[in-house]
Amino acid sequence: MIKRTVMVGLATTALASTSLLLAGPAQAAKNVESCSITDILPDRVVIGTSAERVQFGVRTTCDDQDVKFAVRGAGIGTSAHAFWFAACNYDMLQGPTNFDCTHGGSGVINPIGGTYRGYDFVPGNDLTGPNPIYAGAFVDADHNAKDDDGGGHFELSETITLLRQTRFGDSLDASPEPVRKGKKINLAADLETADWNTGTWEGVDATVQIQFRAVGEKKYRTVKTVTATGGKVDTSVVAKRSGDWRAHHPATEATAASTSGSDYVKVKPAR
Known part of the structure; x- marks a missing residue:
């Protein structure tokens, strides 16, 4: 009986192996011709200045079945069996030879320096955003890891x-400490983004939210939005209450979100 939905693999970036998640007892391979893949996971990955091993998975309509899958990125024109990343969760793949089936459904995505799609070279930073991905699967009713x-x-x-990773590191500084109520608090930080062309970190122009959590409160709130110029954040706010300050870069279509560490500033009564 075909049901909705099992997830094969784990949709997170990880180094651990993946095992098939079954919704119930294994059944014979009946109605296999009606099976389909409904989703490929994960749908987004954050990468810094080096390659990332990504744990892939697929969702299928073949509930209670032993499903084997393979996932690949775009092909490389120099070979019919070469892809710029590939992974699978079975050991005996018939076909392309560069699927690495020894890591439980995970594969290495490496945008640093760029890659080929077909015969066209795509520079590293141009790989930000949506990239094509393909999955193939079959029901392995007799558990021999073959499509037979x-x-x-x-x-x-x-x-x-x-998405290109961003980071503040330990750069946030709020000063002076302490400060009188009504005086200015100066906030400085450095925002860096992974440059996939060079494999290094670079400062960029980007939106940064200055956030504050007063003593006794549980959540931060955004009190000011500024633009980091060349990665440099330099701004000021009026001191009102003692509490923690931090900087936050919201995600964009090309960069991942990041948040700095916090810096506590005690506010003394005004004279």
């Missing part, structure tokens, strides 16, 4: 969004 049960492959084409 008569059901054939089922496939899905989607996109995976790659």
